[in-house]
Amino acid sequence: MLTVCRAKLWQDTQHINYYFYSMANNEDIFKKVISHAKEYGFVFPSSEIYDGLSAVYDYGQYGVELKNNIKAYWWKAMVQHHENILGVDTAIFMHPTVWKASGHVDAFNDPMIDNKGSKKRYRADMLVEDQISKIEGKIAKEVTKAAKRFGESFDEQQFITTNPRVAGYKEKIEDIKKRLYTAMDNNDLAGIKTLIEDLEIACPVSGSRDWTDVRQFNLMFATQMGSLSEGASEIYLRPETAQGIFVNFLNVMKSGRMKVPFGIAQIGKAFRNEIVARQFIFRMREFEQMEMQFFVRPGEELKWFEYWKEERMKWHLSMGIPAEKYRFHDHDKLAHYANAATDIEFDFPIGFKELEGIHSRTDFDLNAHQEYSGKKLQYFDPELDQSYVPYVVETSLGLDRTFLAILSNAFTEEKLDDGSERIVMKLLPVLAPIKVAVLPLVKKDGMPNKAREIFDSLKTDFMCQYDEKDAIGRRYRRQDAIGTPYCITVDHQTLEDNTVTIRERDSMKQDRIIIEEIASIISTRIKE
Numbered sequence: 240m241l242t243v244c245r246a247k248l249w250q251d252t253q254h255i256n257y258y259f260y261s262m263a264n265n266e267d268i269f270k271k272v273i274s275h276a277k278e279y280g281f282v283f284p285s286s287e288i289y290d291g292l293s294a295v296y297d298y299g300q301y302g303v304e305l306k307n308n309i310k311a312y313w314w315k316a317m318v319q320h321h322e323n324i325l326g327v328d329t330a331i332f333m334h335p336t337v338w339k340a341s342g343h344v345d346a347f348n349d350p351m352i353d354n355k356g357s358k359k360r361y362r363a364d365m366l367v368e369d370q371i372s373k374i375e376g377k378i379a380k381e382v383t384k385a386a387k388r389f390g391e392s393f394d395e396q397q398f399i400t401t402n403p404r405v406a407g408y409k410e411k412i413e414d415i416k417k418r419l420y421t422a423m424d425n426n427d428l429a430g431i432k433t434l435i436e437d438l439e440i441a442c443p444v445s446g447s448r449d450w451t452d453v454r455q456f457n458l459m460f461a462t463q464m465g466s467l468s469e470g471a472s473e474i475y476l477r478p479e480t481a482q483g484i485f486v487n488f489l490n491v492m493k494s495g496r497m498k499v500p501f502g503i504a505q506i507g508k509a510f511r512n513e514i515v516a517r518q519f520i521f522r523m524r525e526f527e528q529m530e531m532q533f534f535v536r537p538g539e540e541l542k543w544f545e546y547w548k549e550e551r552m553k554w555h556l557s558m559g560i561p562a563e564k565y566r567f568h569d570h571d572k573l574a575h576y577a578n579a580a581t582d583i584e585f586d587f588p589i590g591f592k593e594l595e596g597i598h599s600r601t602d603f604d605l606n607a608h609q610e611y612s613g614k615k616l617q618y619f620d621p622e623l624d625q626s627y628v629p630y631v632v633e634t635s636l637g638l639d640r641t642f643l644a645i646l647s648n649a650f651t652e653e654k655l656d657d658g659s660e661r662i663v664m665k666l667l668p669v670l671a672p673i674k675v676a677v678l679p680l681v682k683k684d685g686m687p688n689k690a691r692e693i694f695d696s697l698k699t700d701f702m703c704q705y706d707e708k709d710a711i712g713r714r715y716r717r718q719d720a721i722g723t724p725y726c727i728t729v730d731h732q733t734l735e736d737n738t739v740t741i742r743e744r745d746s747m748k749q750d751r752i753i754i755e756e757i758a759s760i761i762s763t764r765i766k767e
Contacts, residue, residue, distance in 0.1 A: 266588060266589065268588045268647070268650070269519070269587075269588035269589055269647070271650065271652075272519075272588065272646060272647050272650050273519050275650060275662065275720070276302070276519075276646065277299075279301060279720050279721050280299035280300045280301045280302065280721070281298070281299055281301050281302035281305065281646065282296050282297070282298055282299060282302050282519075282520060283296065283297045283298075283299050284296060284297075285297045293524075294513060294522065294523050294524045295523060295524055295525055296519075296520050296523065300672075301672040301673070301721050301722075302642070302672075304672030304673070304702060305642065305645070305646070305666070305670060305671070305672045305722075306527075306638065306642055308669065308670045308671070308672070309638060309641055309642060309645065309670060310506050310529065310638065312558075312669065312670060313506070313529045313554070313636070314326065314504070314506065314529075316554050316557075317502075317504045317529075317531055318504050321502065323497065323498075323500065323501040323502065324501065324502035324503070324504055324531060324533075325491055325495050325497065325501070325502070325503055325504070326503075326504045326505065327483070327484065327487060327491060327503055327504070327505050328505060328506075328507065329480070329483025329484065329486075329487060329505060329507065330483065331476060331477050331507070331508060331510075332464065332474055332476075332477075333474070333475075333477060333482065333483065333486070334474075335472070335473065335474050335475065336611055336612075337482050337486060337608070338459065338475055338478075338482070339611065340607040340608050340610070340611035340612075341482050341485075341604065341607060341608075342575070342576075342607070343459060343475075343478055344457075344459075346575075347457055347458050347459055347478060348455040348456060348457050348458065349362055349364075349455070349456055349458060350362065350363040350364055350423070350428060350431055350453050350454070350455055351363060351453065351454055351455070351456050352366070352431075352432065352435065352450050352451060352452075352453045352454075353450070353451040354442035354444070354445060354447055354449065354450055354451075355447065355449040355450070355451060356442055356445035356446075356447025356449055357442045357444040357445035357447065359442060359444050359445075361442075363428075363431050363432070363435065363453045364419060364423060364431070366435055366440050367415060367419050367431070367434060367435065367438065367440070368419075369440075370415065370438050370440055371412055371415055371416065374408050374411060374412050374415075375408075375412070377408055378399070378405050378408050378409070381402065381404060381405050381408075382395060382398065382399065382405075385398050385402070415434070415438070416571055418430070418434050419431070419434060420571065420572040422434065423572065424572075426455075428452065428453040428454065428455065429452070429453070431453045432450060432452060432453045435450060436448070436450070456512075457512075458478060458511045458512050458513065459475045459476070459478050459510075459511070459512065460475060460476040460478075460510045460511075460512050460524075461473050461474070461475055461476075462474060462475070462476060476509075476510035477508075477509055477510065478509055478510060478511050479509050479528065479530075479635075480505050480506075480507040480508075480509055480528045480530050481530055481532060481604070481633065481635065482604070483505065483507070484503045484505055484530070484532045485532065485604045485605060485608055485616075485631075486608055486612075487503070488503070488534070488605060488616055489614070489616060491503050492534075492618065499534055499535060499536060499618050499620060499629055500533060500534060500535045500536070500539075500543065501533070501534055502531050502532060502533040502534065503531065503532050503534075504529075504530070504531040505528075505529075505530055505531075506527065506528070506529045506530075506638065507527065507528060508525065508526070508527055509525075509526055509527070509528050510524060510525055510526075511524060511526075512524060518589055519643065520639045520640075520642065520643050521587065521589070521592065521639075521640055521643055523639060526637060526638070526639045527637075527638035527639060528635060528636065528637060528638060529635075529636045529637075529638050529641075530633065530634065530635045530636070531633070531634045532600075532631050532632075532633050533547065533631065533632045533633070533634075534618070534629035534630070534631055535629060535630050535631070535632060536620065536623075536627070536629070536630070537602065537627055537628075537629070537630050538630075539630070540578070540579075540599045540601065540630040540631075540632055541578070541579055541599060543599075543632045544579050544597065544599040544632050547597050547632055547634050548567065548581060548597050551583060551595060551597060551634050551636075552565065552567075552583060555583060555594075555595075558645065558667050558670065559667045560644070560645070560648050563586070564585060564586045564644075564648065565583055565584065565585060565586075565594075566583075566584050566586075566591065567581050567582070567583060567584075568581065568582045568584050568591075568593075569581045570582070574598070575603075576600050576601060576603035576604065577598050577599055577600055577601065578599050578601050579598070579599040580596065580597070580598045580599065581596075581597050582594070582595065582596050582597075583595040583596075583597070585640075585644045587643065587644065587647055588647050592640075593637075593640075594636065594637065594640050594641065594644060595634065595635065595636040595637070595641075596633070596634075596635045597632070597633070597634050597635075598632070598633045598635070599630070599631075599632050599633075600630075600631040600632070600633050601630050601631070602628040602629065602630050602631070604631060605628045605629065605631070606628055609628065616628060645666065645667075645670065646664075648665075649664040649665045649666045649722060650662070650664060651663050651664070651665050661716055661719055661720075662716075662719065662720050663719040663720070663722075663744060663745070664719070664720060664721060664722030665722070665744070665745055666722035666724070668724040668725075668764065668765045669765050669766070671722045671723060671724050672702065672721060672722060672723075673702050673703065673704045673718070673721060673722075673723040674701040674702050674703065674723070674724065674725065674761065674765060675697060675701050675703050675704075675723065675724075675725045675726070675727060675757075675761055676703070676704045676705070676706055676714070676718045676723050676725075676726045676727070677690050677691075677693050677694040677697065677703060677704070677705050677706075677726075677727045677729070678690065678705075678706055678707065678711060678714050678715075678726055678727065678728050678729070679707050679728075679729045680711055680728055680729060680730040680731070682707050684731065684734070685734060686729045686730065686731075686733070686734070687707055689729050689733055689734065690705065690707070690727075690729040691705065693727060693729065693739070693754060693757065696757075696758070697727075697757065697758060697761075700758055700762070701758075701761060701762075704718075704723070706718075711728065714726075715742065715747075718744070719744055722744070723744060724743070724744045724745075724764070724765070725741055725742065725743065725744065725761055725764070726741070726742040726744075727739050727740070727741055727742075727757060728740045728742065728749075732751075733754075737753055737754050737755075738751050738752060738753050738754065739751075739752060739753075739754060739757065740752075741757070741760065741761075
C-alpha cells in the first residue's frame with residue numbers, strides 16, 4: 240500500500256511539474272508548425288479552394304510518406320515482432336446492431352453547452368477540466384516560489400503534502416472531480432451546469448457567464464445504405480476501429496489457429512462528429528487509429544495491462560523523442576466497460592494531451608456481441624479444460640496525433656555559427672519522408688547525368704528526391720526543412736574518382752564516399 244501511495248504522490252508531482260512546463264510553452268511554436276506543415280507539403284486544409292471544411296485535413300506529398308512510415312513502424316513493432324498478434328483490415332461500414340451492442344447508439348455522447356454572449360459551443364466537461372487545470376497551475380506556482388525561496392534544500396514532495404495552501408487547492412480539485420464525475424455517471428446535465436455556474440466559469444471568448452442548459456450530442460455520423468432512398472437502411476460510419484476486431488474474434492482465432500493470449504491489430508479510419516474540433520490535426524472528424532486488442536484469460540488482465548503500458552511507452556521512446564515529453568495519466572473515471580485505464584500523454588506545443596490509451600476492457604465487448612448476435616464468442620482453454628469469454632487489454636493510438644507529436648518535436652529552429660538560421664525537421668531517419676536527396680553541384684559539366692544515374696540506382700531501395708534547382712546551399716535548406724537525413728552531392732571530383740559527398744542533416748557534417756557504397760551506408764545509418 241505504501242508503494243502505491245508513493246507512486247500516486249510521484250504521479251501527482253509529475254503532473255504539477257509538467258503542467259507548469261506546458262503552460263510555459265509558446266503557442267507561437269504551434270502556429271509555426273502548422274504553417275511549416277502547409278508550406279512544405281505535409282498537411283493541407285481539405286477543400287481549401289472552397290474555403291476548407293472545418294476539422295478536416297489532407298496529407299500532402301511529404302505528409303503521406305511520414306504517415307505511411309509511422310504506420311509501418313507501428314505495424315512492425317506490433318505485428319511483425321509478435322508471433323501471437325495478427326493483423327486485420329475491417330470494413331468502415333458495419334451492421335447497425337454492432338453499434339447497439341457496443342453501446343455507441345445509446346451512450347456515445349458529449350455534454351455540450353452554449354455561451355449566449357459569444358454563441359460559441361463547448362464541451363461542458365472540458366470547461367470544468369480546464370478550471371481544474373487552472374487550479375493545478377496555482378499549485379505549480381506555489382511549488383516554484385517555494386523552490387526559489389528554499390534553494391537546494393527544497394524538498395518538493397514534502398512541500399506538496401504539507402503546505403496548507405496547496406492542500407486547500409488539492410481538496411478543491413478533488414471536490415470538483417467528485418461532483419463532475421458523479422454528474423457524468425448519472426447523466427445529470429443540470430448538475431454539470433450548476434457546477435459550471437458555481438465555479439464561475441466564463442466563456443474564453445466573450446467573458447460572459449450566461450450559459451444555456453447542457454445537452455447531449457451523439458458523435459456518430461449516420462448515412463444511408465441502399466439503392467433507393469425510401470428503402471435505404473440507416474448505418475453509421477464507424478467511430479472506432481475496435482469493434483471490427485471484436486466481431487472477427489472467432490474468424491481470426493480459428494483461421495490463425497491462435498491460443499490465448501493473442502492479439503489482433505488494425506490500422507484504419509474512424510469518424511466522429513466532433514462538435515468542438517480544433518487544434519489542427521489533434522482533434523478531427525475523420526482520423527486514423529492504430530489499435531490492438533489483446534485477448535487474455537479472465538483474472539490475468541491486469542498483469543497484461545501493466546505489460547502493455549510498459550511496451551507501448553518503450554515504442555514511443557524508440558522514436559528518439561525525450562522521455563520528459565511523455566507521461567502516464569491514470570483515469571480517475573473509468574469507462575463502464577473498463578477495470579483499469581491509463582493514457583500516454585504527450586507534451587504538444589499546446590500542452591500535455593492524450594496520445595494513446597491503454598485499457599483493460601474486461602469481457603464487455605465480446606459478451607455484448609455474443610448477446611446481440613446469439614453466437615458464442617468463447618475460447619476453449621485446453622490447459623484449464625474449460626471455455627470462457629476472454630478478457631481484453633486494448634492499446635489504442637491516434638495516428639494523426641502521433642504524426643503531430645513527431646512533427647512538432649522534430650521542428651527545430653537553429654542559429655548557425657556563421658550567423659545564418661535554418662529550420663530543420665529532426666525526424667528519426669526511418670520515419671523521414673525522403674531518405675536521401677541526390678544533388679548535382681551545378682547543372683553542367685555532366686554532373687546532372689551522373690547524379691541521375693545515382694538517383695536511378697537508389698530509388699528502388701529508398702524514397703529519393705532529385706533536385707538541381709538553385710544554389711546548393713538553398714537545396715540543402717529545403718531538404719533540412721522536410722527532414723531528409725542524407726544528401727548526396729555530385730561535384731567535379733565525382734567525375735574524376737567516382738566519389739561523392741554525403742551530408743548528414745543534423746550535424747551538417749560531410750564525408751567523401753565512393754558511389755558503390757552509397758546504398759549500404761545509407762541503409763546501415765537508417766537502421767541505427
